[in-house]
Amino acid sequence: MDSQQFREFGKAAVDYIADYFDNIKDRPVLPSVKPGYLEDLLPDEAPEHGESWQDVMQDVDQIIMPGITHWHSPNFHAYYPTAHSFPAVVGEMMSAGFGCIGLSWVASPAYTELEVVMMNWLGKLLNLPEEFLNCSEGVGGGVIQGSASEVTFIALLAAKEKMVKDLLEANSPLTEGEIKAKLVAYSSDQSNSSVEKSGLLGSMPMSLLKADKDGKLRGDTLQKAFQEDKAKGLIPCYVVANLGTTPTCAFDDLTELGEVCNKENVWLHVDAAYAGTAFICPEYQHYMKGVELAESFNFNPHKWMLVNFDCSAMWVKNAKYLVEAFNVERIYLKDKHKGLAPEYRHWQISLGRRFRALKLWFVLRIYGVEGLRKHVRDQISLAKYFEEFVVKDERFELCTSSMGLVCFRLKGDDHLTEKLLHVVSERRNIFVIAGHFNGKECIRFAICSRLTQREDVEYAWKEFLAATEQIVSSKAKITCEVTGKKILSAELTKMANHTEKSK
Ligand SMILES: *Cc1c(COP(=O)(O)O)cnc(C)c1O
Secondary structure, three states: OOHHHHHHHHHHHHHHHHHHHHOHHHOOOOOOOOOOHHHHHOOOOOOOOOOOHHHHHHHHHHHHHHHOOOOOOOOEOOOOOOOOOHHHHHHHHHHHHHOOOOOOOOOOHHHHHHHHHHHHHHHHHOOOOHHHOOOOOOOOEEEEEOOHHHHHHHHHHHHHHHHHHHHHHOOOOOOHHHHHHHEEEEEEOOOOHHHHHHHHHOOOOEEEEOOOOOOOOOHHHHHHHHHHHHHOOOEEEEEEEEEOOOOOOOEOOHHHHHHHHHHOOOEEEEEOOOHHHHHHOHHHHHHHOOHHHOOEEEEOHHHHOOOOOOOEEEEEOOOHHHHHHHOOOOOOOOOOOOOOOOOHHHHOOOOOOOOHHHHHHHHHHHHHHHHHHHHHHHHHHHHHHHHHHHHHOOOEEEEEEEOOEEEEEEOOOHHHHHHHHHHHHHHOOOEOEEEEEOOEEEEEEEOOOOOOOHHHHHHHHHHHHHHHHHHOOOOOEEEOOOOOOEEEHHHHHHHHHHHHHHO
């Protein structure tokens, strides 16, 4: 393909994406294809002869698009948002266009240097303590990683390296191997599955401690777990605190956890994957209180900050620990000199690096801080708007409402909420998923798409109402599916239990 054809193909692709966004609302949020649909539509072998880009584009529309879940539909309310914006899409395109691999400073100086500056901009926006920033005098710094999962794992490896070194330096009678076999990590039972995975990957048992009724891991719970494990001869090494848990967007108290960790020389990592974006607004920064007690901090601009996947921002107080864990050359970093660029390959798992800073720069410049704060505040106010509908309808119970996430349920037995979710899912007009709150089934309603507006929230609420009518009449009477009799809603729970048992 020559550059003239690229101009045409590229422009056609941009038009296709722009049209897709202009009309995304008209598409059903979930595809209706069945598993394996694509295999029948594609040839068994790669084409022997090159085809035209026009043919390829046609197949995108006819074969690929039917199998796309529309994450940016205003009716998408599942999981958490995944970021999307046009500036970020162009940033991705240009990064692909340059096609460098930033494995060292000289491999493409702008890659490293823009990342350093972007991580400073971002860190200052969040009001992170200065010692985490590249621009501070010390050994801290920020880096862009691929995902929060990766960051949790990387921080675990660094924590392991640090603990082994600390204990050996303190003349521990144990060998390096013996120390490693005794290390334990902790988080709450509300943490993301990737936290448990990091323990598996890093061969460090991850204890998922019970959170309190508000979904927070408490300091005394952590302290008790440390004591019990130490009594067994184990060595507490790594704790992952949550700012914005996946199930309900609950916030751990960093001061409480940090004090316990600091006392025991345990590495505290903060996972703020989703909610971290809100900290660009001063009114939400109080959730970070105590962050100065942490060794590492992470949030995903690729979730809520309009920077397309992948872009996960990680800061550490002391980059030496990362380099020690990852530098196969084992030439230890001396104290960082001001102005000297970090060799980011020693801060990560892979050798090659993408130019992720470019899309971040585009988004920060084109939206501006003001534009990004407005995005966060608008989305939170949409969640509040939904919350009001839930609270006003006495058939429903609000479980939690935090940031852009509302968790709610039908009053009564879990079967009712399960049924509601089932009916809503069958109707396929909006996409939501189930959650749990204090052992009860709930529905997670997240404001995800940047295109979602008040009318879309109203639409979603009407979907819940219509589905509810099918299972709980507003006049407290429904027609029993089995006997055809009218029954009171109070009896519905009994019914649901009975139906379930008789299955
Ligand atoms: C989404 C999420 C993750 C996982 O993020 P990835 O970048 O996809 O790895 C981890 N922790 C929390 C709290 C999350 O919300």
